[in-house]
Amino acid sequence: xxxxxxxxxxxxxxxxxxxxxxxxxxxxxxxxxxxxxxxxxxxxxxxxxxxxxxxxxxxxxxxxxxxxxxxxxxxxxxxxxxxxxxxxxxxxxxxxxxxxxxxxxxxxxxxxxxxxxxxxxxxxxxxxxxxxxxxxxxxxxxxxxxxxxxxxxxxxxxxxxxxxxxxxxxxxxxxxxxxxxxxxxxxxxxxxxxxxxxxxxxxxxxxxxxxxxxxxxxxxxxxxxxxxxxxxxxxxxxxxxxxxxxxxxxxxxxxxxxxxxxxxxxxxxxxxxxxxxxxxxxxxxxxxxxxxxxxxxxxxxxxxxxxxxxxxxxxxxxxxxxxxxxxxxxxxxxxxxxxxxxxxxxxxxxxxxxxxxxxxxxxxxxxxxxxxxxxxxxxxxxxxxxxxxxxxxxxxxxxx
Numbered sequence: 492x493x494x495x496x497x498x499x500x501x502x503x504x505x506x507x508x509x510x511x512x513x514x515x516x517x518x519x520x521x522x523x524x525x526x527x528x529x530x531x532x533x534x535x536x537x538x539x540x541x542x543x544x545x546x547x548x549x550x551x552x553x554x555x556x557x558x559x560x561x562x563x564x565x566x567x568x569x570x571x572x573x574x575x576x577x578x579x580x581x582x583x584x585x586x587x588x589x590x591x592x593x594x595x596x597x598x599x600x601x602x603x604x605x606x607x608x609x610x611x612x613x614x615x616x617x618x619x620x621x622x623x624x625x626x627x628x629x630x631x632x633x634x635x636x637x638x639x640x641x642x643x644x645x646x647x648x649x650x651x652x653x654x655x656x657x658x659x660x661x662x663x664x665x666x667x668x669x670x671x672x673x674x675x676x677x678x679x680x681x682x683x684x685x686x687x688x689x690x691x692x693x694x695x696x697x698x699x700x701x702x703x704x705x706x707x708x709x710x711x712x713x714x715x716x717x718x719x720x721x722x723x724x725x726x727x728x729x730x731x732x733x734x735x736x737x738x739x740x741x742x743x744x745x746x747x748x749x750x751x752x753x754x755x756x757x758x759x760x761x762x763x764x765x766x767x768x769x770x771x772x773x774x775x776x777x778x779x780x781x782x783x784x785x786x787x788x789x790x791x792x793x794x795x796x797x798x799x800x801x802x803x804x805x806x807x808x809x810x811x812x813x814x815x816x817x818x819x820x821x822x823x824x825x826x827x828x829x830x831x832x833x834x835x836x837x838x839x840x841x842x843x844x845x846x847x848x849x850x851x852x853x854x855x856x857x858x859x860x861x862x863x864x865x866x867x868x869x870x871x872x873x874x875x876x877x878x879x880x881x882x883x884x885x886x887x888x889x890x891x
Contacts, residue, residue: 516631660780760814
């Protein structure tokens with residue numbers, strides 16, 4: 492099992508803090524495994540096993556637990572008010588009125604509460620209203636490259652390993668399958684895709700026809716790293732098609748897709764005007780392997796856009812809000828707003844060995860007059876500083 496070091500460190504920091512720890516992320520990205528690992532740490536540190544209550548609501552023996560009041564009573568029966576308890580509720584959104592369950596348990600001062608969910612509904616629902624300022628969200632994704640590399644300890648050639656990473660899946664179970672039987676990986680990814688589309692979106696939102704949803708997903712998978720808007724999605728999809736998709740339907744479906752964590756939206760930020768722009772965003776797919784189940788994806792194709800996708804999620808893992816940037820007529824791949832009003836700028840390119848490409852990437856930084864750090868990430872082998880801009884090999888950066 493690959494230890495999710497970054498996320499475990501976060502949970503350690505939050506242990507016994509008077510906050511509900513809400514772990515979100517797409518299905519099968521490792522939320523349950525993360526909680527199990529943290530449970531083992533608690534046991535190792537001396538917490539008694541009877542003081543840890545772990546319920547996964549997708550397991551067969553827990554499927555009957557759908558009424559929150561019954562479940563609350565069962566949990567409280569096991570709790571001694573004189574002792575500290577750690578309660579893990581895995582896929583809690585499957586419980587009716589789960590917000591009331593979470594809120595009621597949180598009122599007990601001897602309970603440290605951890606919940607997971609595979610849908611952003613967890614934080615966009617009544618829960619967020621009930622618990623304003625009393626929860627902290629931890630968004631989990633499939634393996635980073637550093638985690639992925641630790642699964643392939645015998646592979647010493649990081650360039651070859653990265654080429655595999657950029658073209659294949661980093662879902663934990665997909666990585667395990669890839670090492671044993673690669674033929675099963677796409678079937679596994681198809682099952683994740685189908686579950687998200689059918690169960691998390693279509694069933695939850697009562698969609699009778701998922702054909703348009705599939706069309707929008709395929710379009711966005713092919714448009715990773717490109718600016719898109721509901722208008723241009725509609726224009727492209729309705730061109731030469733008998734089945735028209737309305738602008739409003741696209742807006743609604745984009746919201747469903749980001750809520751299920753299969754796609755992440757990066758808003759556009761005007762660096763000079765210091766404001767978010769309402770037009771054109773970029774969308775990134777949570778796992779590049781999912782592109783492999785669409786007919787249009789090709790191995791070693793669109794490597795520049797795939798690289799940008801990888802950098803986006805690594806920036807999310809490292810903390811801060813991640814935007815795509817605009818400065819006058821120039822585009823900056825990523826603007827990261829950190830704590831304490833610190834900002835970082837990133838340009839991403841597969842290579843800048845060509846002088847024209849190099850000048851284009853560097854010139855985007857030229858007129859930004861502040862002194863915040865500027866980075867150029869490429870697969871070139873040289874790490875250097877150019878007029879204060881740090882050029883870094885992206886593999887080195889990912890393995891930091």
